[in-house]
Amino acid sequence: MRKFVLPLLAVAAFGAAATPALANETRAEARAGVIWGGGDSEAITGIAGGYDFDLGPALFSGVEVSADKILTSNTKVGWGFTGRLGTHLATTKVYAAGGYTTEFCDVCDGHWHAGVGAELPLGPMLYGKAEYRHYFADRNADADAVMAGVGVKF
Template sequence: MRIVLLSLAASLVAATPALANEVRVETRAGVYWTDGATKGTAGVAAGYDFDLGPAAFSGLEVSGDKILTSGTKVAWGFTGRLGAKLAGSKLYGTGGYTTEPCSQCEGSWHLGAGYERGFMGNLYGKVEYRHYFGRNGFNDANAVVAGVGVKF
């Protein structure tokens, strides 16, 4: 039984690089702006990308980002991604919902786009833009972040 389990484990490890479906975790930082005010932002994200064939993918992501100023809190984002797989990189569009970034704010829907580039091994870097749609008297906002992550 032990030999069967070891053989199965070895075949799964050997097959893992061939899988296009991947889990990823990242850290990121950038700028957030609205109404002429620009603030720094930092956060983390975890996601899963699904293979849609040799040239396309879709994915889901959960993120926590904080505007780096007093009176703000971590805004939780729930985002979908859809894009093209290029040679060692991904170009994609995003859309989803982000919870309120401060006590007097409201959550908002967001749309954006990004570019992700693989580095050595499972490391990657990315740049992403998001536009947050204001509602109930709140103005629209924007963010650009750069991130570094690991794929599993």
């Protein structure tokens, strides 16, 4: 737990002096990447929607619902429910995230997940996103994913 909290506090302290960016916004995105664990790696793709709330001039929190699909046979859509906490570094959002994802296959368990990410502006309403996520498994091997996405905020 300490290895997640200390970096988040460092980012928050640095962000206290950063120029604020707009939060209190709804967002929707498409994303794709790779997921690996247990000696295998596969492509993964999905969509997500969420809302971010300002917590002051430099901090924000948010919620997200996602639908991700590992692109191999015998898998299904994993539904993710994620909270995030981050800071504005000029116009870039940097955040830590955590939540729960339902099972990706019939013989899999759902997973708690934690990760970090960043959103960069691509225009007035568009953003690019990169995120790392670790999935904590009970019966199966833990998994990791790196995804990149493009979204719109409104």
